[in-house]
Amino acid sequence: MNTPQPVTLSLNGIRLEPLGMQHEHGLREAAADGELWRLVFTSVPEPHETAAYIRQALLTPDRLAFAVIDETCGRVIGSTSYHDIIPAAARLEIGYTWYAQSYWRSRANTTCKYLLLSHAFDTLGAQTVGWRTDNLNTRSQQAIERLGAKKDGVIRGQQARRDGSVRDTVMYSLIRAEWPQVKERLAARLGLAG
Numbered sequence: 001m002n003t004p005q006p007v008t009l010s011l012n013g014i015r016l017e018p019l020g021m022q023h024e025h026g027l028r029e030a031a032a033d034g035e036l037w038r039l040v041f042t043s044v045p046e047p048h049e050t051a052a053y054i055r056q057a058l059l060t061p062d063r064l065a066f067a068v069i070d071e072t073c074g075r076v077i078g079s080t081s082y083h084d085i086i087p088a089a090a091r092l093e094i095g096y097t098w099y100a101q102s103y104w105r106s107r108a109n110t111t112c113k114y115l116l117l118s119h120a121f122d123t124l125g126a127q128t129v130g131w132r133t134d135n136l137n138t139r140s141q142q143a144i145e146r147l148g149a150k151k152d153g154v155i156r157g158q159q160a161r162r163d164g165s166v167r168d169t170v171m172y173s174l175i176r177a178e179w180p181q182v183k184e185r186l187a188a189r190l191g192l193a194g
Contacts, residue, residue, distance in 0.1 A: 001090035001125045004064045004082050009115040012190060013072050014108055016115055019058070019065035019079060024051050026067065026076025034101025041134035041161060044098045057081065057096070068099065068112060077103045080112055082120070090127035092120060107190065113147055114186045121179045128175050134161070135168040148182035149174045 006018035028050040031037055036044035045053035057065035063083040070077050078099035085092040094116050099108055120126040131149060133140040145151070149172040158169040174182060 001087050001092075001127065002123075003087050004085060004092065004119075004124055006064065007119065009066075009119055010071065011115055011192075012107060012111050013070065014111040014115070015069040015071050016066040016080065016112060017069060019054060019067045019081075021051065021054055023067040023076050023079075024054055026069075027054070027079060030076055030078050030100040031098075034104075036098060036101065041137040041140075041167065042098055043096050062086075063096075065096065068108065070103075070108070077108060080116065082116070084130070090125060091130065092124075092126055092128075093130040093132065094120075095131060095133075109143060110186060110189055114183075114190060114192075117147075117174070117179065117186070118183065121176060121183075126176070128173050130174075131172040132169050133172075135170050141170055144172045147174070148178065148185060150178075 008018070009016045027045070028047045031044050031050065032047060036042055037046040057063060060083070062085045063081050064085070065079060065081040067076050068078040068080060069075065078097070080097040081095060082092045083095055094113070097109070097112070117129060120129050130152075131144045133144065135154060152171040152173050155169045155171060157166050159167050161167050
């Protein structure tokens with residue numbers, strides 16, 4: 001697998017561009033849309049921590065972070081990342097994903113996942129794409145399962161939450177052999193099939 005490099009991806013009015021400090025104000029506004037940092041199971045930064053959040057993402061060696069942009073208005077609506085990138089195993093994960101609450105139940109997440117999965121499998125040559133989420137985050141689990149990912153299991157007591165409690169982490173994956181069928185289904189959901 002090729003190591004992911006900064007790239008801009010776009011489809012259906014959604015653009016993923018490499019996260020940078022120029023996105024700080026937009027991310028701050030996106031996080032405020034629903035006060036998302038109050039959700040104990042998310043990685044959404046508090047408004048005063050947005051710059052630090054971006055710096056940390058940029059300094060993490062096995063992470064490639066993106067700002068999610070609504071191209072119709074130019075608004076930053078959230079962030080997502082490739083992370084835990086293991087080129088020798090042709091594996092990466094998609095995570096650190098969050099969107100302004102006004103974009104929940106929109107096509108934004110499906111579009112982002114289609115872009116990231118297409119790039120991972122079709123361009124980078126990934127064999128496995130994974131996800132992990134808090135066992136309390138049932139919304140995220142349902143979204144991952146709707147993509148067609150398989151539940152690999154639960155790692156108990158895996159990570160501390162921002163409130164100090166310890167979470168169990170639910171792991172999912174999608175392998176290259178499953179991608180063509182998943183791609184076709186996602187394309188149909190996005191109106192791309194033809």
